Structures are given as C-alpha cells and as structure tokens.
C-alpha cells in the first residue's frame with residue numbers, strides 16, 4: 001500500500017479487512033510501498049515519514065497483527081531494488097506499455113509529469129516485490145489482475161532464462177463492495193470526500209449529515225430510491241439487517257426522512273469505528289512502537305529477501321556457483337534461448 005497517510009473507510013472495506021481475514025489463513029506479507037509512491041509523487045515527499053506512520057498506525061488499528069503477519073518498509077530492503085534492476089533487463093518495453101493502468105494514468109494525472117522511466121517500470125518493481133517472497137497468491141481487486149499477470153510473465157521469463165527460481169503467483173480476487181465518498185464519487189483522499197478511520201464520532205456524524213443522497217428526493221415527502229443513494233451503500237455495509245430492512249422500504253414510501261436515515265447510518269459507522277479507534281489511541285500515544293513494529297517486520301522480511309537474492313545472483317551467474325557442476329549448465333545458453341523466444 002502506498003503511504004498516503006491516514007486511511008479511510010474505502011481502504012478498510014477495499015483492502016484492510018481482507019488482510020486481517022487473510023492473516024489467520026496465510027503466511028502474509030504487507031508492505032509500505034514508499035518507492036512506488038515516488039513513481040508518481042517524486043516531487044512531493046515532505047510528508048512521507050508522517051504518512052508512513054499514520055498509515056501503519058491505521059493498519060494496527062484495523063487489526064493487522066505483527067504476531068500473525070509481516071509488515072515492512074519497501075525502501076529499507078535494497079534487495080527489492082536489485083531484483084527490480086535484474087527484472088528490468090529481461091522485461092520487454094512492449095509489456096509495460098500495454099499495462100492498462102499505464103496509459104490511463106498518463107492521461108488522467110495532469111498535475112505532475114509522470115513521463116518517467118520509473119513510472120513506466122513500476123510494474124517491474126511490483127513483480128520484484130511479489131516474487132521476492134515467492135508468493136503463491138496476491139490479494140487484489142479486479143483492476144490489479146493485469147499486474148499480477150505481468151508478474152507471472154516476468155517470473156516465467158526469468159525461469160526460462162536462468163532456471164526455476166520463482167513460482168507463479170496467482171491473483172486472490174477479493175470482493176470489495178462499492179463504497180462511495182460523501183459526494184457519491186469513489187471515496188478518495190484526493191477528492192476530499194473521505195471518512196477517515198480516525199475521524200472522531202462528531203466528525204463522522206457531520207460528514208454523514210452532509211452526504212449526497214438520492215438526487216431526485218428533494219423534499220421530505222418525496223419518495224426516494226435507496227438503490228441510487230450513497231447513504232444506503234454505507235447502510236448495506238455497516239448497518240444491521242434490521243436497519244437495512246427498515247430503511248429500504250421506508251425510503252421508497254417517504255416514511256423515513258434523509259436526516260433520520262443518516263443518523264442511523266452515522267450510529268452504525270461510529271459503532272464500527274469505536275474498537276478501531278480504541279486500538280489506534282494506543283499507538284498514537286507511542287509512535288515509537290509503530291516504527292519498532294515496522295523495523296521488526298522489515299528484519300523478518302529481509303531474511304527471506306536475502307535468501308531469494310542469493311539464489312537469483314547465483315542463477316544469473318553474478319556470483320560464483322557454490323556447486324559449479326550443477327549450475328554451470330547454465331545461464332548463458334538459456335538467455336540466448338529466451339532472447340529468441342521474445
């Protein structure tokens with residue numbers, strides 16, 4: 001996850017809740033993608049450290065447990081840069097230019113110049129991040145599937161060239177329910193429409209009170225349509241079945257007004273956020289603990305990264321083989337073979 005600072009409800013239902021669920025079933029790694037941040041925000045790093053701290057505090061608050069999973073800071077593990085460099089040697093430009101989000105972002109991001117080598121190559125860095133830990137699965141949404149596919153292709157190309165080192169990771173598709181922001185667009189910090197996990201109850205209630213509703217319901221006595229109302233999208237995720245079953249018909253017959261409906265939603269939201277904020281307060285009081293946890297996770301990740309890179313360097317032929325007979329059959333011939341295939 002890129003360190004963007006405090007996390008919001010969209011991050012919670014789109015990623016964090018799923019991570020918390022996975023930590024009990026998988027050997028999970030999560031990282032602060034600070035180098036990825038630089039691919040688009042290289043000119044704006046003044047708040048990077050505080051953004052990392054806020055984000056990791058929210059991970060812990062949401063229930064991610066350092067005893068059950070590893071979380072680390074990408075830029076503290078130079079092995080990621082090394083693997084990225086090696087992968088960049090074997091990744092054809094065409095593969096990167098075809099990544100759907102590349103063109104999309106070039107068109108959409110107008111306030112920064114992202115026509116850079118680093119931005120074009122960020123899926124290669126992603127491949128290094130994933131393959132470093134020989135991941136079997138990558139928990140992603142539908143839009144990230146092409147990136148996982150590219151990772152598989154890069155790993156396959158490496159294996160063809162230098163011998164089997166990497167398994168092929170698969171996308172672990174996660175269902176992320178639609179959660180609009182207060183203005184009805186996708187919830188995003190940059191749109192200014194987010195409800196943050198750390199917003200106190202009165203701020204949550206105020207934001208909810210100002211939320212967009214069914215635009216056709218102009219007066220109290222007009223019937224509404226919950227299916228087009230962002231408030232109801234939140235009810236479906238955060239409210240009890242009883243509340244949902246009440247609001248749904250009562251909105252359509254104008255028995256309930258938007259003010260009361262929003263109050264119910266804010267109550268549900270604040271109930272959901274209460275334990276998260278309780279945990280958050282522990283880490284807010286002691287930010288040193290947050291950095292310490294990140295440091296320990298980084299050390300654990302480093303053990304795996306070092307193991308993988310020792311294998312990679314040997315496979316590529318960058319270091320003398322410990323078992324010359326076994327590996328000298330080698331890299332060179334296979335690189336040729338792979339080059340022909342490309």
Ligand code: SF4
Pocket residue numbers: 213214217224225226229230231232247251252256257258259261262
């Ligand atoms: S009553 Fe609730 S669901 Fe219906 S339009 Fe108003 S806020 Fe939306």
